[in-house]
Amino acid sequence: MKYIDEFRDPATAKKLVEEINHLAPLARAQRDMPLQVMEFCGGHTHTLFKYGIEGMLPADIEMVHGPGCPVCVLPMSRVDDCVTIAEQPGVIFTTFGDAMRVPGTRKSLLQAKADGCDVRMVYSPMDALTIARKNPERDVVFFALGFETTMPSTALTLLQAHREGLQNFSLFCNHITTPATMRAILTDPDLKLDGFLAPGHVSMVIGAHPYDFVTRDYHKPLVITGFEPLDILHALWMLMKQLAEGRCEVENQYARIVPEAGNVAGLKAIAEVYETREHSEFRGLGNIGDAGVQIRSAYAAYDAEKKFNLQAAASSHDPEHLKCAEVLRGVIKPWDCPAFGKDCNPQHPLGALMVSPEGSCAAYYAYGKLAKRKETA
Ligand code: SF4
Numbered sequence: 001m002k003y004i005d006e007f008r009d010p011a012t013a014k015k016l017v018e019e020i021n022h023l024a025p026l027a028r029a030q031r032d033m034p035l036q037v038m039e040f041c042g043g044h045t046h047t048l049f050k051y052g053i054e055g056m057l058p059a060d061i062e063m064v065h066g067p068g069c070p071v072c073v074l075p076m077s078r079v080d081d082c083v084t085i086a087e088q089p090g091v092i093f094t095t096f097g098d099a100m101r102v103p104g105t106r107k108s109l110l111q112a113k114a115d116g117c118d119v120r121m122v123y124s125p126m127d128a129l130t131i132a133r134k135n136p137e138r139d140v141v142f143f144a145l146g147f148e149t150t151m152p153s154t155a156l157t158l159l160q161a162h163r164e165g166l167q168n169f170s171l172f173c174n175h176i177t178t179p180a181t182m183r184a185i186l187t188d189p190d191l192k193l194d195g196f197l198a199p200g201h202v203s204m205v206i207g208a209h210p211y212d213f214v215t216r217d218y219h220k221p222l223v224i225t226g227f228e229p230l231d232i233l234h235a236l237w238m239l240m241k242q243l244a245e246g247r248c249e250v251e252n253q254y255a256r257i258v259p260e261a262g263n264v265a266g267l268k269a270i271a272e273v274y275e276t277r278e279h280s281e282f283r284g285l286g287n288i289g290d291a292g293v294q295i296r297s298a299y300a301a302y303d304a305e306k307k308f309n310l311q312a313a314a315s316s317h318d319p320e321h322l323k324c325a326e327v328l329r330g331v332i333k334p335w336d337c338p339a340f341g342k343d344c345n346p347q348h349p350l351g352a353l354m355v356s357p358e359g360s361c362a363a364y365y366a367y368g369k370l371a372k373r374k375e376t377a
Pocket residue numbers: 322323324325327334337338339340341344345349350351352353354361
């Protein structure tokens with residue numbers, strides 16, 4: 001299939017792996033530990049495991065799984081807010097499917113639905129708008145979740161609702177931003193990263209330049225990449241080449257999709273609707289300044305937080321014995337969590353990283369890393 005097969009070609013993959021094997025010892029140079037390369041995005045984590053890429057890499061490289069899965073970093077307090085909104089009389093609460101299973105302190109949205117709330121899974125914010133048009137007597141709320149990838153679609157949906165004068169549609173805004181989250185990761189004293197693979201879909205919206213601070217201020221090379229196996233191997237080769245040659249640059253492996261300046265129309269819609277939120281709580285990372293957005297006051301009528309007068313929820317923490325925070329920060333691997341594969345599994349997730357297919361715990365579980373856990377026990 002065009003645009004698929006050429007990015008999964010085994011012969012090209014073999015050549016790239018050979019090149020990476022050649023470059024990695026040079027890139028590692030005098031370091032007394034393997035190179036720590038963070039794939040920020042859960043979509044990349046999924047590709048790494050689905051195609052067995054991690055197992056092809058030399059011992060000089062250790063992949064560190066980042067927090068770039070919006071469902072995984074959703075704190076329990078925000079799930080509680082979702083449930084509070086869904087419980088209001090007359091509300092239809094709409095959301096992407098994976099967010100329905102994320103545990104809150106009281107219950108998940110799926111449990112709220114089982115208890116009688118009208119919670120509906122949709123495939124896009126425009127589906128929620130259609131529900132609002134068909135149910136003028138009901139308040140329809142869409143759970144706006146995700147990094148910059150999904151922000152243009154929610155912003156444009158809000159603007160469409162505004163144009164139509166729909167009074168019964170609002171967004172519960174939980175969008176978060178990639179560069180600020182990366183900055184928080186870079187200041188974590190427990191992490192000693194040597195480079196980043198940056199998410200192609202986010203970069204398609206924001207472009208390449210918002211990552212300049214990673215090379216300028218933190219001296220870590222970064223390669224923007226796509227989600228096919230050859231994209232990831234090519235990006236790792238580019239990263240190893242930078243390190244071996246002593247360079248530190250933002251490079252764009254995914255130039256077939258990512259324009260240097262991003263998506264101008266998408267960025268315009270984002271700027272029109274959203275403004276930076278002073279603090280946003282991330283599961284496992286705590287409050288990160290400037291890492292989230294909120295709806296501008298000009299569109300307050302479409303802001304569910306204001307419409308339903310939500311009070312700022314207290315910070316919430318996962319139970320002590322669950323290691324979601326450490327896994328999210330890349331400090332430990334999923335099999336280091338005592339609940340992994342036992343109490344916590346895809347059928348019965350205790351933490352958000354086991355809910356979304358992009359969560360590293362779900363990826364380890366789905367692609368056989370339970371066995372690896374036994375080997376290393
Ligand atoms: S196994 Fe479950 S509880 Fe443990 S870190 Fe993963 S998601 Fe969290």
